[in-house]
Amino acid sequence: MNKKYHEALKIALNLNQPYRTLMIIKEILNEIDGTDHLKNTLLQFSDDHLNLLFSYVIDWNTNTRHSTEAQIIIKMLLSIVTPDKILKLPNGQKCVEKRHMSRIERLSQQVLFLDFSWHSMKYLDQTNPLSSDQLQTT
Incomplete structure (x- = not known):
């Protein structure tokens, strides 16, 4: 330049x-x-x-x-x-602006909720003694 x-x-x-x-x-x-x-x-x-x-x-x-x-x-x-x-x-x-900050805050909350849900499902899958294959044959 x-x-x-x-x-x-x-x-x-x-x-x-x-x-x-x-x-x-x-x-x-x-x-x-x-x-x-x-x-x-x-x-x-x-x-x-x-x-x-x-x-x-x-x-x-x-x-x-x-x-x-x-x-x-x-x-x-x-x-x-x-x-x-x-x-x-x-x-x-x-x-x-405030609207951008509130949008970022909402998106952050959604990401945290998805992360929590994913970890909860992962935990439930590990604690379930029946696998998905066994459930289908029953």
Whole structure:
């Protein structure tokens, strides 16, 4: 990636220009290996820049023209920034909405229930003296 994109992205964030930031990100993503280059750039951002980027992403995600880039950035940020750090950022909390957290919680409960059921069935199968072959012949 051209070093100028990295600097331009930082300057656009420092000047609080969300549209310019979006256009720079789109240009980076259009390059060969753009996602890798963008990820490396995001790794170097300060907490203030990350927080500002989260606020931009929240707005971009509401517009269908920009939602693709917003989703790419959200995915990148969630993969490179620790959950604790995201929760400490004011705009990071807004990005991870309540409905997503409740969905994850429900899915987690379902997995635990399935795991419990599987182990219970496995235990019952081991304690049953009659095998399935013996049950069919009886």
